[in-house]
Amino acid sequence: MRRIISVLVENAPGALSRVVGLFSQRGYNIESLTVAPTEDETLSRLTLTTLGDDHKIEQITKHLNKLIDVVKLVDLTEGSHIERELMLIKVKASGAQRAEVKRCVDIFRGQIVDVTSTLYTIQITGASDKLDAFLQAVGDASIIEVVRTGVCGISRGEKVLSL
Amino acid sequence: MLIRALKDEGVEFVFGYPGGAALHIYDAIFRQSDVKHILVRHEQAATHAADGYARATGKVGTVLVTSGPGATNAITGIATAYMDSIPMVVISGQVQSHLIGEDAFQETDMVGISRPIVKHSFMIKHASEIPEIVKKAYYIAATGRPGPVVIDVPKDLTHPAYTFPYEYPEKVKLRSYTPATRGHSGQIKKAVQLLLGAKRPIIYSGGGVVQGNASHLLKELVDLLNYPVTNTLMGLGAYPGTGKNFLGMLGMHGTYEANTAMHHSDVILAVGARFDDRVTNTVSKFCPNAKIIHIDIDPASISKTVTADVPIVGAVDSVLGEMLALIKDSDEKPDAEALASWWGQINDWRERHGIYTQNRFDTSSDKIKPQEVIQAIWEVTKGDAYVTSDVGQHQMFAAQYYLFDKPRRWINSGGLGTMGFGLPAAMGVQMADRDATVVCVTGEGSIQMCIQELSTCTQYHLPVKVICLNNQALGMVRQWQDMQYSSRYAESLYEDSLPDFVKLAEAYGHVGIRVTKKEELKAKLAECFALKDRVVFMDIMVDQSEHVYPMHVAPNGSMRDMLLSKTERT
Ligand SMILES: Cc1cc2nc3c(=O)[nH]c(=O)nc-3n(C[C@H](O)[C@H](O)[C@H](O)COP(=O)(O)OP(=O)(O)OC[C@H]3O[C@@H](n4cnc5c(N)ncnc54)[C@H](O)[C@@H]3O)c2cc1C
Ligand SMILES: Cc1ncc(C[n+]2csc(CCOP(=O)(O)OP(=O)(O)O)c2C)c(N)n1
Ligand SMILES: [Mg+2]
Numbered sequence: 001m002r003r004i005i006s007v008l009v010e011n012a013p014g015a016l017s018r019v020v021g022l023f024s025q026r027g028y029n030i031e032s033l034t035v036a037p038t039e040d041e042t043l044s045r046l047t048l049t050t051l052g053d054d055h056k057i058e059q060i061t062k063h064l065n066k067l068i069d070v071v072k073l074v075d076l077t078e079g080s081h082i083e084r085e086l087m088l089i090k091v092k093a094s095g096a097q098r099a100e101v102k103r104c105v106d107i108f109r110g111q112i113v114d115v116t117s118t119l120y121t122i123q124i125t126g127a128s129d130k131l132d133a134f135l136q137a138v139g140d141a142s143i144i145e146v147v148r149t150g151v152c153g154i155s156r157g158e159k160v161l162s163l
Numbered sequence: 164m165l166i167r168a169l170k171d172e173g174v175e176f177v178f179g180y181p182g183g184a185a186l187h188i189y190d191a192i193f194r195q196s197d198v199k200h201i202l203v204r205h206e207q208a209a210t211h212a213a214d215g216y217a218r219a220t221g222k223v224g225t226v227l228v229t230s231g232p233g234a235t236n237a238i239t240g241i242a243t244a245y246m247d248s249i250p251m252v253v254i255s256g257q258v259q260s261h262l263i264g265e266d267a268f269q270e271t272d273m274v275g276i277s278r279p280i281v282k283h284s285f286m287i288k289h290a291s292e293i294p295e296i297v298k299k300a301y302y303i304a305a306t307g308r309p310g311p312v313v314i315d316v317p318k319d320l321t322h323p324a325y326t327f328p329y330e331y332p333e334k335v336k337l338r339s340y341t342p343a344t345r346g347h348s349g350q351i352k353k354a355v356q357l358l359l360g361a362k363r364p365i366i367y368s369g370g371g372v373v374q375g376n377a378s379h380l381l382k383e384l385v386d387l388l389n390y391p392v393t394n395t396l397m398g399l400g401a402y403p404g405t406g407k408n409f410l411g412m413l414g415m416h417g418t419y420e421a422n423t424a425m426h427h428s429d430v431i432l433a434v435g436a437r438f439d440d441r442v443t444n445t446v447s448k449f450c451p452n453a454k455i456i457h458i459d460i461d462p463a464s465i466s467k468t469v470t471a472d473v474p475i476v477g478a479v480d481s482v483l484g485e486m487l488a489l490i491k492d493s494d495e496k497p498d499a500e501a502l503a504s505w506w507g508q509i510n511d512w513r514e515r516h517g518i519y520t521q522n523r524f525d526t527s528s529d530k531i532k533p534q535e536v537i538q539a540i541w542e543v544t545k546g547d548a549y550v551t552s553d554v555g556q557h558q559m560f561a562a563q564y565y566l567f568d569k570p571r572r573w574i575n576s577g578g579l580g581t582m583g584f585g586l587p588a589a590m591g592v593q594m595a596d597r598d599a600t601v602v603c604v605t606g607e608g609s610i611q612m613c614i615q616e617l618s619t620c621t622q623y624h625l626p627v628k629v630i631c632l633n634n635q636a637l638g639m640v641r642q643w644q645d646m647q648y649s650s651r652y653a654e655s656l657y658e659d660s661l662p663d664f665v666k667l668a669e670a671y672g673h674v675g676i677r678v679t680k681k682e683e684l685k686a687k688l689a690e691c692f693a694l695k696d697r698v699v700f701m702d703i704m705v706d707q708s709e710h711v712y713p714m715h716v717a718p719n720g721s722m723r724d725m726l727l728s729k730t731e732r733t
Contacts, residue, residue: 056464
């Protein structure tokens with residue numbers, strides 16, 4: 001199953017490499033990884049998505065918790081949560097295609113953020129499957145370049161991940 | 164300031180080797196006398212010696228090496244300590260801060276290279292951080308599940324001109340590190356109930372009981388319940404080897420009675436043991452009828468390979484203490500009838516194929532059998548020596564035939580299986596206890612991986628007894644080649660190229676004794692151990708064809724599937 005794990009780590013040199021190293025060392029895979037400082041400058045928040053059965057995920061969270069730099073973590077997929085990813089995508093947009101692409105962007109509530117006579121650069125946010133769906137809708141033939149941030153997420157309701 | 168911090172931390176010994184990036188630190192060592200430095204002959208030996216010291220005393224071992232090759236030479240020893248959860252602090256010199264990242268002379272990314280084999284590491288960025296980082300390093304190394312910690316120190320930050328107000332912190336606080344101590348009391352209650360209700364119980368204890376200084380509690384528990392107990396390779400001595408409830412070691416080369424009892428048990432109390440693959444054999448066939456209680460300080464050890472029915476995260480001493488109190492208070496007593504019949508069964512297994520009820524090797528052979536050598540060492544040292552070992556058949560024979568009655572007496576590399584560990588580890592033990600009898604059981608293969616340390620023994624008057632079970636082969640490899648490769652001995656023989664170990668020992672200023680005849684064995688060993696103040700190298704020519712038995716049948720075998728000799732299997 002796909003899981004989203006959010007981790008608060010010390011904003012210290014080497015912390016990120018310890019997390020990433022743990023995954024490669026123990027043969028766990030990382031689908032996506034995002035990391036940035038938080039409002040507390042001593043902490044960074046890292047979100048990673050990974051695939052695995054319950055046993056594997058349990059080992060992953062246990063080993064992450066063992067890292068001295070990891071302060072706290074939560075498996076967001078254990079409860080209801082909000083997941084977002086941002087994608088920037090360049091697509092061919094000339095002739096009849098132009099209107100077609102524009103309609104598609106509207107349906108997915110995206111924005112066209114840059115234009116040339118033959119290209120649109122589009123920004124879309126949402127859960128990863130929505131971004132996948134957009135890519136499918138536009139079709140491989142029109143896609144020129146795709147960049148995605150990877151998932152970040154937060155729990156719904158009162159639940160928070162903080163110290 | 165670094166050395167002052169070590170002194171304030173209470174460090175007695177530093178095992179190390181100098182070099183450019185560490186020279187300011189070495190100069191500081193020269194100018195004081197509280198922290199003693201032991202100059203080894205290879206950095207790998209520094210780590211093993213510090214490791215041996217740590218295993219024998221329970222204190223943190225300390226290593227000091229220079230950057231680049233000094234640091235990389237230490238890696239094997241760090242990995243060895245990591246796999247066996249041994250507390251160690253390794254201080255490595257680093258090139259000057261402004262040169263880092265420029266492929267400077269003797270630069271290596273020590274923090275990066277050691278990352279997968281340390282509990283944690285630090286790179287010092289400002290000299291003023293040194294006291295606090297040293298304090299944290301020792302704290303992290305020693306607490307929770309112990310392990311090695313690296314401190315990488317750029318040379319400029321140890322420059323004597325660099326002064327700053329020094330204060331050694333009394334305590335450390337790390338918000339992200341709070342090792343478990345007490346176990347969950349509800350889980351402990353559940354465990355006690357399960358344990359008391361067992362009909363075919365067994366206690367499977369490991370290195371965590373030795374590390375966690377809980378051997379006396381384990382013994383009390385075993386005596387109170389009269390349950391059988393087996394130890395892992397790392398746990399030997401946690402329960403007395405000559406104790407009546409002891410079934411011997413379990414696992415790949417465990418005894419028939421220990422492995423068979425595990426297989427048929429209905430409740431297993433696993434304490435400070437990590438269900439290693441050398442123990443479980445095929446996991447899906449592991450102890451099919453057993454409910455498992457697992458006590459471990461590291462949550463990641465629990466249900467890693469074998470799922471626990473009652474997991475308890477906590478320190479062994481605290482959890483066993485609580486269990487004992489509950490058992491003593493409880494009205495429920497173990498089922499005496501079931502227990503009697505379980506012991507009847509176990510004693511029958513012992514009689515049938517046990518290695519302690521009868522010698523299972525050919526005692527009539529005129530060749531010296533390695534098992535006999537270990538038995539003879541046990542006799543002459545009255546079972547009370549520190550025994551370090553290298554890796555191979557000799558290690559397994561030592562584990563099987565030297566019965567350890569005390570914890571911290573058996574010192575070997577179990578998790579990594581590092582050939583070359585034995586001699587330097589013995590030096591560390593002898594540093595910790597100058598009067599103790601310290602034996603290094605080794606093979607002619609392993610000893611050559613760190614033989615240069617015979618010179619260190621000379622310098623520091625470390626009268627270690629090296630007992631080489633010389634089978635003129637990489638015996639453990641040869642055994643597997645016999646069993647799985649139709650005796651094709653690919654690169655496990657030396658074609659008459661072995662050195663004359665007696666002369667070699669003499670060249671280092673030590674005593675060398677060769678034993679070729681079985682009749683001479685005991686007398687020569689007595690001669691060896693009578694030379695209290697000398698290093699003695701015993702080169703004992705043993706039967707090359709001997710295999711280690713029992714041995715788990717693999718692949719696809721269960722705990723009880725064993726080869727018992729070259730011709731028998733269960
Ligand atoms: C050639 C060879 C053959 C081998 N054959 C065998 C064999 O037949 N049988 C065998 O058993 N091994 C064998 N081994 C060793 C094996 O590889 C493992 O090293 C060993 O089984 C692990 O022992 P352990 O389970 O006691 O764990 P250790 O590695 O000693 O780990 C200790 C466990 O206790 C926990 N712990 C530490 N401190 C505490 C505390 N204070 N409180 C609570 N928990 C704590 C740790 O978290 C860890 O999980 C062999 C090795 C070699 C090289
Ligand atoms: C550093 C290292 N290299 C290789 C091995 C693989 N290995 C395990 S046992 C063994 C043979 C050891 O030979 P020896 O020391 O003579 O002991 P014996 O088995 O003959 O008693 C080897 C090569 C190892 N454990 N460690
Ligand atoms: Mg050999």
